[in-house]
Amino acid sequence: MKKRGRPKGITTNCNRITQKVGTKCITFDQKxxxxxDVIILEWFVGKEIAKSAVDDxxxxxxxxxxxxxxxxxxxxxxxxVNIRLIKKYCTEDAWKSxxxxxxxxxxxxxxxxxxxxxxxxxxxxxxxxxxxxQWQHLSCARLKYAPKAxxxxxxxx
Ligand SMILES: [Zn+2]
Ligand SMILES: [Zn+2]
Numbered sequence: 001m002k003k004r005g006r007p008k009g010i011t012t013n014c015n016r017i018t019q020k021v022g023t024k025c026i027t028f029d030q031k032x033x034x035x036x037d038v039i040i041l042e043w044f045v046g047k048e049i050a051k052s053a054v055d056d057x058x059x060x061x062x063x064x065x066x067x068x069x070x071x072x073x074x075x076x077x078x079x080x081v082n083i084r085l086i087k088k089y090c091t092e093d094a095w096k097s098x099x100x101x102x103x104x105x106x107x108x109x110x111x112x113x114x115x116x117x118x119x120x121x122x123x124x125x126x127x128x129x130x131x132x133x134q135w136q137h138l139s140c141a142r143l144k145y146a147p148k149a150x151x152x153x154x155x156x157x
Contacts, residue, residue: 027130027151029080039132040086043073044098053089062093069104074111075133076102114154115140129154 028036034054041050045064052058066072076083083102087095113120114134120126126135127143130151138146141154 025151028133031131033085037086037089040076040081040083041089043076044086044101058089060090060094062091062097065090065094065097066101067097069101069108070112072101072105073114073134074105074108075128075135077105077109078128078133080133111135113137113140127152129157131157 028039031039038047038050038054041053041060044066045053045060046066049058049060049064053060075081083098086098090098111120111126112118113126113136114129114132115136120135120137124146125139126137127141127146128135131153134154136154138144141152
């Protein structure tokens with residue numbers, strides 16, 4: 001007999017939007033590898049393609065990879081990110097593309113605020129989300145001071 005009810009870990013809030021319980025307090029390095037694969041892929045191919053690659057085994061082709069380095073999140077060069085993990089979802093050419101963008105990002109070493117899309121270089125005036133690894137200005141994150149807690153999560157996460 002089929003089990004009824006919603007799957008474990010899923011709850012419905014008063015707006016009848018389904019959301020996972022406890023996603024807020026999980027950091028990038030605590031996430032399951034499939035989920036971090038989606039996060040990393042998303043920076044290069046967008047959310048839709050990233051999800052189909054990881055969930056449905058879609059092989060990413062070269063033409064699906066973002067070609068403009070400015071459009072790719074600098075979070076990809078974060079020390080927590082192992083870019084080689086997404087190689088398995090790509091054709092050889094797509095992987096070459098991703099790798100070359102990655103090299104450009106390493107060289108530029110430019111941090112862009114995820115909110116206002118301008119330079120967020122100074123560590124004192126910006127903050128990194130512990131889940132999506134995106135940087136934001138303190139002001140864009142509506143913070144007066146840098147958060148004291150070890151982990152901070154952006155509005156989207
Ligand atoms: Zn900003
Ligand atoms: Zn975030």
